[in-house]
Amino acid sequence: xxxxxxxxxxxxxxxxxxxxxxxxxxxxxxxxxxxxxxxxxxxxxxxxxxxxxxxxxxxxxxxxxxxxxxxxxxxxxxxxxxxxxxxxxxxxxxxxxxxxxxxxxxxxxxxxxxxxxxxxxxxxxxxxxxxxxxxxxxxxxxxxxxxxxxxxxxxxxxxxxxxxxxxxxxxxxxxxxxxxxxxxxxxxxxxxxxxxxxxxxxxxxxxxxxxxxxxxxxxxxxxxxxxxxxxxxxxxxxxxxxxxxxxxxxxxxxxxxxxxxxxxxxxxxxxxxxxxxxxxxxxxxxxxxxxxxxxxxxxxxxxxxxxxxxxxxxxxxxxxxxxxxxxxxxxxxxxxxxxxxxxxxxxxxxxxxxxxxxxxxxxxxxxxxxxxxxxxxxxxxxxxxxxxxxxxxxxxxxxxxxxxxxxxxxxxxxxxxxxxxxxxxxxxxxxxxxxxxxxxxxxxxxxxxxxxxxxxxxxxxxxxxxxxxxxxxxxxxxxxxxxxxxxxxxxxxxxxxxxxxxxxxxxxxxxxxxxxxxxxxxxxxxxxxxxxxxxxxxxxxxxxxxxxxxxxxxxxxxxxxxxxxxxxxxxxxxxxxxxxxxxxxxxxxxx
Amino acid sequence: xxxxxxxxxxxxxxxxxxxxxxxxxxxxxxxxxxxxxxxxxxxxxxxxxxxxxxxxxxxxxxxxxxxxxxxxxxxxxxxxxxxxxxxxxxxxxxxxxxxxxxxxxxxxxxxxxxxxxxxxxxxxxxxxxxxxxxxxxxx
Numbered sequence: 001x002x003x004x005x006x007x008x009x010x011x012x013x014x015x016x017x018x019x020x021x022x023x024x025x026x027x028x029x030x031x032x033x034x035x036x037x038x039x040x041x042x043x044x045x046x047x048x049x050x051x052x053x054x055x056x057x058x059x060x061x062x063x064x065x066x067x068x069x070x071x072x073x074x075x076x077x078x079x080x081x082x083x084x085x086x087x088x089x090x091x092x093x094x095x096x097x098x099x100x101x102x103x104x105x106x107x108x109x110x111x112x113x114x115x116x117x118x119x120x121x122x123x124x125x126x127x128x129x130x131x132x133x134x135x136x137x138x139x140x141x142x143x144x145x146x147x148x149x150x151x152x153x154x155x156x157x158x159x160x161x162x163x164x165x166x167x168x169x170x171x172x173x174x175x176x177x178x179x180x181x182x183x184x185x186x187x188x189x190x191x192x193x194x195x196x197x198x199x200x201x202x203x204x205x206x207x208x209x210x211x212x213x214x215x216x217x218x219x220x221x222x223x224x225x226x227x228x229x230x231x232x233x234x235x236x237x238x239x240x241x242x243x244x245x246x247x248x249x250x251x252x253x254x255x256x257x258x259x260x261x262x263x264x265x266x267x268x269x270x271x272x273x274x275x276x277x278x279x280x281x282x283x284x285x286x287x288x289x290x291x292x293x294x295x296x297x298x299x300x301x302x303x304x305x306x307x308x309x310x311x312x313x314x315x316x317x318x319x320x321x322x323x324x325x326x327x328x329x330x331x332x333x334x335x336x337x338x339x340x341x342x343x344x345x346x347x348x349x350x351x352x353x354x355x356x357x358x359x360x361x362x363x364x365x366x367x368x369x370x371x372x373x374x375x376x377x378x379x380x381x382x383x384x385x386x387x388x389x390x391x392x393x394x395x396x397x398x399x400x401x402x403x404x405x406x407x408x409x410x411x412x413x414x415x416x417x418x419x420x421x422x423x424x425x426x427x428x429x430x431x432x433x434x435x436x437x438x439x440x441x442x443x444x445x446x447x448x449x450x451x452x453x454x455x456x457x458x459x460x461x462x463x464x465x466x467x468x469x470x471x472x473x474x475x476x477x478x479x480x481x482x483x484x485x486x487x488x489x490x491x492x493x494x495x496x497x498x499x500x501x502x503x504x505x506x507x508x509x510x511x512x513x514x515x516x517x518x519x520x521x522x523x524x525x526x527x528x529x530x531x532x533x534x535x536x537x538x539x540x541x542x543x544x545x546x547x548x549x550x551x552x553x554x555x556x557x558x559x560x561x562x563x564x565x566x567x568x569x570x571x572x573x574x575x576x577x578x579x580x581x582x583x584x585x586x587x588x589x590x591x
Numbered sequence: 592x593x594x595x596x597x598x599x600x601x602x603x604x605x606x607x608x609x610x611x612x613x614x615x616x617x618x619x620x621x622x623x624x625x626x627x628x629x630x631x632x633x634x635x636x637x638x639x640x641x642x643x644x645x646x647x648x649x650x651x652x653x654x655x656x657x658x659x660x661x662x663x664x665x666x667x668x669x670x671x672x673x674x675x676x677x678x679x680x681x682x683x684x685x686x687x688x689x690x691x692x693x694x695x696x697x698x699x700x701x702x703x704x705x706x707x708x709x710x711x712x713x714x715x716x717x718x719x720x721x722x723x724x725x726x727x728x729x730x
Contacts (some may be wrong), residue, residue, distance in 0.1 A: 074659070074681035081686045082655045088693045089644055089651075093700075207683060211673030221673050239678050241663070248660045256655070274711045276701060283693035290686045297682035580637055582704055582711045 003394075006404035007146040014184050014408045018177045018415070042277045046284025048175045049268040051182035053259075054289060055131070056138020056414035058296075059185060064385035066300035067307070070230070070238035073300070079252040079481075081286060081293055083259020086489075088282030091260055092269040094496045096278035097579045099270070102424070103263045103488060104432040110495040112572055113503040114437050119510050121428045121437075123487035124263045126514070128428075129461055130480035131262075132421045136162070136459075136466030139414040141386050144329040146407045151330050152467045159463040161411075162418045163456070178420070181412040186292055188409020192393045192402050193295045196302040199396060206298035226301055229308055235347045238304070247537075250545030257551050258481025261489035263428075264420040275582035303388050306395045311381065312345040316365040319343065322394035327368055330358060331384035334367050337374060341365055348377040356382050418462075422455045429454035479521055479544070486513035486550025494558060496580070499573045505562030513554030520546045636707035643703065647696050654680075654688040 058080075066073035098106055103124060108117030139158030144151040190206075197209030201222060213221050220228070226238040236242050243251075259265070268285075269278040310320055316334060326332040333356035334343055341364075351372035361369040390410065393402040430451035435442060442450075490513065491506040521543045524531075541549060567573075658666060658680040666677035674682075704710035 071678060071681060078655055078659045078681060078685045081689050082651065085648075085651045085689050085692050089647060089696055208672060210682070211671075211679070213673070223674070223678070239675065245660060249656055252655060252660065276697070276704070276711055279693070279697045279700065283690065283697055286686075286693055287690050290690055293686055294683045577633070580640075581633060581709045583709045 003400040003403040004146055004148070006400050007407040010401075010404040010408040011146075011411055014180075014412060017180055017184075021177045021180055024176075042272055042281040043284050044179055045175070045268065045272050045277075045281045047182045047288055048178035049265065049281065049285035050288035051178040051185065051412070051416040052268060052420040053262075053265050053285070053417070054182075054185065054292060054413055055417035056135045056142075056410060058292065059189065059410050059413035060138050060141060060389045061134075061386050062293075063296045063299045063303065064388035066297055067304040067388050068385050070226075070236060071241040072236075072243045074297070075243070075248055075251045076255065077293055077296065079255025080259055081289060082252065083256040083481075084282060084286040084289070086256055086260035087265065087269075088279055088286070090493050090496070091266060092278040092282050093275045093582060094579045095266060095492070096269050096272065096275050097582060102427055102432055103266055103492070104428055105436075107488075107491055107495070107506070108432070108436070109575070110572065111491070111503040111506045112569065113507065116491075116503055116507050116510075117432055118437055119507055120488065120491075121432050123483065123510060123514050124428050125425060126518070127261075127480045127484045127488070128263065128421045128425045129458060129465075130483065131264075132418055132425075132458060132462040133465030134480070135414045135418045135421070136462045137386070139411065139418075140466050141329075141331070141390065142407055142410045142414070144331075145326070145387075145390055146404075148325065148328060154329070155463055155466040158414070158466070159459050162415065162422075163459050178416045181416040182288065184412040185409040185416075186288075188405040188412070189292050189299075189389075190295060191405055192396070192398055193299050193302075195398050195402065196306070196392065196396050197298060200302055200305065206295050206302075210298040210301055222301055222305075226304060229305065233308070233312065233346055238301070244540050246540050247542050247545055250541040250548045252545075254482045254485045254545045254547030254551070257485035257489045258483070258547055261484035261487070261492070262481070263484075263488065264417075264424040267424060268420075299389065299392065303392050303395065306392070307383070307388070308345065310395055311343055311383075313342055315342050316367055317341065320395070322391055324366075325394075326384075326387055326391060330356065331387045333358070333370055333382040335370055335372075335374060335380055336363070336365070336367070337378070337380050343380055344378055345381040345383070346377065346379040348379045349375055350377075350379045350382050351375055354382070422458060425458045426451035426454040479525075482517055482521065482544065482547025482550065483514060485547035486517035486554055490551055490554040490558060494555070496576065499576050500567055501558055501562045502565055502568045504565040505558040505560075508561045509554040509558030512557045513550045516553055517547050517550035520550075632707045632709060636703065636709050639703045639707070640700070643696065643699050647692050647699075651689070651692055654685050654692075658688075659685045 062073070062076055065076060095106060098109075100106060100109070104117045104120035107120040108114065110116075136155055136158055139162065140151055140155030142154070143149070143157045144154030147154065147157070149157075193206040194204055197203055197206040200214060201209040201212040202215045203209035203212045210222055213219065214225055218225070223239055227240075230236065230238045241248070269281065272278050272281050311323065316323075316336070323332060323334075327334070333350075335350060336342075337350075338344070351370065351374050353372060356368075356370045357372050359369045359371050363369050390406055392398075393406055430447045434450050435447050439446075487510050491501075491510055494501045495506070520538070524537075524543045537543075538546075538549070658677070663677035663681060666680060667675035669676040671679050676684075701710065
């Protein structure tokens, strides 16, 4: 059976499973999604959190970034997983004790201010929209490949499916659906990784295979071979980092603080029965995440070897079938600069702009003709980093069912995250913004209507960004982390650990943090992208890492302003005392 | 409402009592308004908690910023299962340490909470009679 038909079957089956679970969990006396959460076991919750958190970026893009950047790419691994420690130690137990559903609710109550709540909602919306845009791009890439359509059509199909899924599946069965999605995506990710590890090293465990010797009798280890290949072609040596220390530190810090500030992950910890379960649940979540995250470097290394071997110095007419298929989606392009009919894959951008602009015509060898201006280096290939995981099974010539599995896994990853984000966006808009701030008298029915409208608007905007992405999926997502770091994390942590921080301080801090970070990112990504390099960066910190500086700025502003304004009222101080003690946490409830 | 709303609440019988129904301007945030815990326990619990956090977060910073970035190149001179050690930390090692840190935190805190009588175990009410109401047993 062809990979395309198998993909249809696998994705279809997985969908049937998710919808089945959604219907099944609706039948029970789940009075509400929220209360249902009260009985979720920490292991189950950990698995759901892992699925919620591991997005299309984790599934598709991180391995690609690592494959092309080698050691430099590791900041994403360390940053995203390290944030979990902050989340578990500084936030999860206290927010669970607080016992409400949304992050703006905590900030609104802790800082006894509607303004603080509104500012938190704005921060949250910024973060969630950026994040969901990455998911749409991811779904788009999956559909464009396995339906063999243009990437933009793929994004539109993805939008339609996410929309139906969010409405049909509802939010009630979300926990158990996400458990199923975790199983699908981890299986889909591990199978090709194990295949590739065996193929190159005979070692069935990819994590160990990465450090192993190659089985081709050369006596080289995988890493030595990679270093050799990359150096020979003129790329940066794979295991040697090129990023400056300060930038690495800043990016890691921004990603860590950002992970801990992600609203859709924080809310997960409201759904365990006890405070101690929130801690345990965070541990399980990270363990489940790490099964995949420690495999990613292996996948990256093997796919880099595979890619180079099957493309570089190979005649286009003899190129493997996947090259043409990905070329049709617009994610691979080749321009025969030296007219030898052979693909040269070397460092540097092959043309300007870096993304190919295709004409309708076909070239001498049947390749798609591009209208970009050429650069004068010897690289002839454009390979989109986001295709690495998807293309892997084909590049490694694995059976068709593995290709289909990857498609199902990537869709699961994107859907689980998108659903969690949509829940957060719609509940924030409908509940925090409308019901609790501007229109306290609206009926439940109207609140629901606002929630749906917010979800629709979110999907549309996300789709637009999916079609016109400002960067690669993982980078788009990284910006979201930067904003979460600079705006939401500091007021939550300081609100728990200090009784002196007050309303004025928190609001000023959030605004300064968010605006400064946003301004920096917008300036270097959109207004002046031509000077987006280390020489012009503030202190040598890239836009991806600026969130850490934003967070520091946020803390300073908050502390200083709080010092010169009156302390929080006694009730709030009592509330802080209360959330610091684990005993007596009721079931999370709505007001 | 028999208790002063002054947050610094004058200690009565050397024991400060939290009354959350004092917080009438706020929506109730947990269902244990009559719960009382002695101040001594709560304060020493919080100090122990902060100590745990300091130790574990130092470890966390050492692993991620230290092994992951600052001493990463230096660690490369050692070898672990075919990996240069620094490279291994950036690709796998830090993450395994993170998982360990969270589970250590969970176990350590559980111990401290039991010792201070502020834990949320089922039936723990019997262990510390000052805790008057149920602990998470609400419907």
